[in-house]
Amino acid sequence: MPKETYNAENITVLEGLEAVRVRPGMYIGSVSTKGLNHLIYEIVDNAVDEHLAGYCSEIHVYLEKDGSVTVEDNGRGIPVDLHEKGISAERLVFTTLHAGGKFDDSAYKTSGGLHGVGSSVVNALSVWMKVRIRRGGHIYEDAYERGIPTVELQNGLLPVVGRAKDTGTSIQFMPDDEIFDHTVFKAEEVKNRLHETAYLNPALTICFEDRRGSEVESITYHEPEGIVGFVKSINQKKDTVHDVIYVKGESDGITVEAAFQYVNEFHENVMGFCNNIFNAEGGTHLTGFKTIFTTVINSYARQLNILKEKDANFTGPDVRNGMTAVVSIKHPDPRFEGQTKTKLDNQDAAKVVSKVVGEEITRYFDRNLETLKSIIGCAEKAAKIRKTEEKAKTNMLTKQKFSFDSNGKLANCESRDASKCEIFIVEGDSAGGSAKMARNRLYQAIMPIRGKILNVEKASIDKALANAEIKTMINAFGCGFSEGYGNDFDITKLRYDKIIIMADADVDGAHICTLLLTLFYRFMPELITEGHVYIAMPPLYKVIPARGKEEYLYDDKALAKYRKTHKSSFTLQRYKGLGEMDAQQLWETTLDPETRYLKRVEIDDSFLADRVTEKLMGTDVVPRKAFIYEHAEEALLDF
Numbered sequence: 268m269p270k271e272t273y274n275a276e277n278i279t280v281l282e283g284l285e286a287v288r289v290r291p292g293m294y295i296g297s298v299s300t301k302g303l304n305h306l307i308y309e310i311v312d313n314a315v316d317e318h319l320a321g322y323c324s325e326i327h328v329y330l331e332k333d334g335s336v337t338v339e340d341n342g343r344g345i346p347v348d349l350h351e352k353g354i355s356a357e358r359l360v361f362t363t364l365h366a367g368g369k370f371d372d373s374a375y376k377t378s379g380g381l382h383g384v385g386s387s388v389v390n391a392l393s394v395w396m397k398v399r400i401r402r403g404g405h406i407y408e409d410a411y412e413r414g415i416p417t418v419e420l421q422n423g424l425l426p427v428v429g430r431a432k433d434t435g436t437s438i439q440f441m442p443d444d445e446i447f448d449h450t451v452f453k454a455e456e457v458k459n460r461l462h463e464t465a466y467l468n469p470a471l472t473i474c475f476e477d478r479r480g481s482e483v484e485s486i487t488y489h490e491p492e493g494i495v496g497f498v499k500s501i502n503q504k505k506d507t508v509h510d511v512i513y514v515k516g517e518s519d520g521i522t523v524e525a526a527f528q529y530v531n532e533f534h535e536n537v538m539g540f541c542n543n544i545f546n547a548e549g550g551t552h553l554t555g556f557k558t559i560f561t562t563v564i565n566s567y568a569r570q571l572n573i574l575k576e577k578d579a580n581f582t583g584p585d586v587r588n589g590m591t592a593v594v595s596i597k598h599p600d601p602r603f604e605g606q607t608k609t610k611l612d613n614q615d616a617a618k619v620v621s622k623v624v625g626e627e628i629t630r631y632f633d634r635n636l637e638t639l640k641s642i643i644g645c646a647e648k649a650a651k652i653r654k655t656e657e658k659a660k661t662n663m664l665t666k667q668k669f670s671f672d673s674n675g676k677l678a679n680c681e682s683r684d685a686s687k688c689e690i691f692i693v694e695g696d697s698a699g700g701s702a703k704m705a706r707n708r709l710y711q712a713i714m715p716i717r718g719k720i721l722n723v724e725k726a727s728i729d730k731a732l733a734n735a736e737i738k739t740m741i742n743a744f745g746c747g748f749s750e751g752y753g754n755d756f757d758i759t760k761l762r763y764d765k766i767i768i769m770a771d772a773d774v775d776g777a778h779i780c781t782l783l784l785t786l787f788y789r790f791m792p793e794l795i796t797e798g799h800v801y802i803a804m805p806p807l808y809k810v811i812p813a814r815g816k817e818e819y820l821y822d823d824k825a826l827a828k829y830r831k832t833h834k835s836s837f838t839l840q841r842y843k844g845l846g847e848m849d850a851q852q853l854w855e856t857t858l859d860p861e862t863r864y865l866k867r868v869e870i871d872d873s874f875l876a877d878r879v880t881e882k883l884m885g886t887d888v889v890p891r892k893a894f895i896y897e898h899a900e901e902a903l904l905d906f
């Protein structure tokens with residue numbers, strides 16, 4: 268280690284970076300793939316800041332063959348001159364937590380939520396990092412290992428390694444496998460995020476290159492239409508009602524941009540960005556946008572006598588029926604709240620967005636009456652369906668009182684403590700019967716389903732509810748359902764902490780799983796996103812050795828391992844299906860929280876992250892690949 272890392276200044280620096288390594292999640296959210304990708308975004312966001320300051324037009328991102336990443340820009344280059352503390356400014360950027368502000372003369376810091384935590388965090392979480400700066404005719408180089416500098420400064424300055432005609436910064440880093448679960452970057456997610464960044468920065472070009480495979484993949488993202496292009500791309504395959512409308516304005520130092528377009532579909536997709544960072548939980552900018560939009564549309568609808576005096580106003584969801592919108596603001600001092608710190612919290616943002624958007628859309632609609640009328644038409648359609656559904660739901664609720672379980676199949680548990688209760692959805696009447704006998708009736712409810720349930724990929728809620736089993740399930744869960752607009756789903760009313768699908772480990776079983784997951788995902792998505800849905804893993808084999816203990820084996824890997832470790836003879840029983848097990852076996856293998864294997868169902872991150880092409884909300888089928896099941900080996904869950 269070079270000598271200068273021992274002085275007092277550097278000791279505090281090292282302590283700071285050590286804190287990052289001890290609690291990486293505090294700085295990058297998690298050590299999963301999501302956290303791993305944040306490393307790239309963190310570095311890229313610095314280059315985007317330089318673009319916003321007006322000095323960088325191109326950013327290159329390379330996923331290198333050795334697993335590292337290079338991010339390169341043509342900005343001014345990170346300053347290398349002596350800082351007041353007697354070392355190169357570049358050193359401070361990469362070794363001091365939250366450095367950047369001092370050197371950062373752009374008015375808009377990207378520091379929001381999980382982002383903008385500083386390139387020093389990336390440095391601390393990298394096995395190695397190389398910095399190459401082209402500035403003032405020279406090329407400077409610096410390097411680090413797990414945050415610790417390995418290059419000796421000369422009088423506090425970086426060594427010059429060559430001459431440069433242009434300016435820019437190039438950072439290469441290798442994510443630390445001591446920190447992250449997996450260190451292989453997912454190209455799809457990175458590409459989605461870079462594409463989105465290109466839409467939000469219309470003058471910027473981002474070149475992506477994946478050099479890892481046998482064939483190099485190169486893509487250039489340049490979206491001169493900005494958020495208008497963003498909305499167009501989301502709606503590209505849809506039946507649009509009008510051309511994309513774009514408004515822009517500034518007030519109190521906050522810049523507001525919004526683009527929106529209606530499509531002939533029954534859902535809304537409104538996204539908020541602050542300083543080019545997506546706000547997953549929305550926030551004040553979206554509140555401002557939605558409130559003013561509802562007010563303006565209702566006021567026009569009355570002026571045009573589409574809403575009569577006796578009529579109630581359109582609701583917010585009515586007004587946004589079919590709307591795709593991107594609201595992007597630039598705020599000099601963004602604050603965030605919420606579970607993942609991705610909800611914009613600045614009250615002035617709500618005020619300014621509603622002022623700018625209110626003025627600008629009024630100006631637009633005054634001149635484009637036909638567009639306005641078709642947009643009001645979307646709200647009318649929504650209101651009509653809402654009223655019909657409200658009626659249907661009251662009918663259903665009154666009926667429900669008398670027939671909680673209309674076909675008498677649900678064997679409910681006795682406890683009402685939802686945090687302890689589980690419901691098993693069991694394929695087949697015979698397995699259902701065994702499960703009812705085997706269960707712990709205090710906490711475990713059993714709901715047998717016959718063969719294939721209705722495929723709800725395309726069915727409306729009315730059709731789905733006509734299916735007795737679906738109705739029983741929704742009633743049993745207790746939290747209602749949501750469809751399209753107007754959300755009557757309330758996860759807090761969920762009666763079971765775990766909803767466990769129990770199906771045979773064969774093709775039919777897999778199909779039943781997919782059908783059930785599709786049902787949940789369409790009408791009760793929070794069940795999945797909040798981690799309440801599980802798949803039971805019945806064993807494939809039972810081994811009975813001549814001497815010693817019987818064992819259940821859950822897959823072929825386990826069997827191969829058993830064969831290796833147990834040389835003496837044993838009887839092998841192969842289970843073909845749940846129906847073959849008696850109640851005792853079913854309890855031991857699949858129901859007993861102490862011994863069973865469960866897989867939690869999750870939605871693939873890249874699926875959720877892709878806001879550019881609309882896979883998520885489309886009327887298309889819910890793609891199978893959207894669901895991933897946690898590996899069973901890692902998921903001997905619970906208690």
Ligand code: TTJ
Pocket residue numbers: 310311313314317338339340342343344345346370371372386435436437438
């Ligand atoms: C700050 O103000 C003086 C001139 O240089 C400005 C600056 O910091 N520019 C800058 C930083 N350009 N590019 C970066 C940068 C680029 C990458 C790829 C990564 C990081 C951490 C910073």
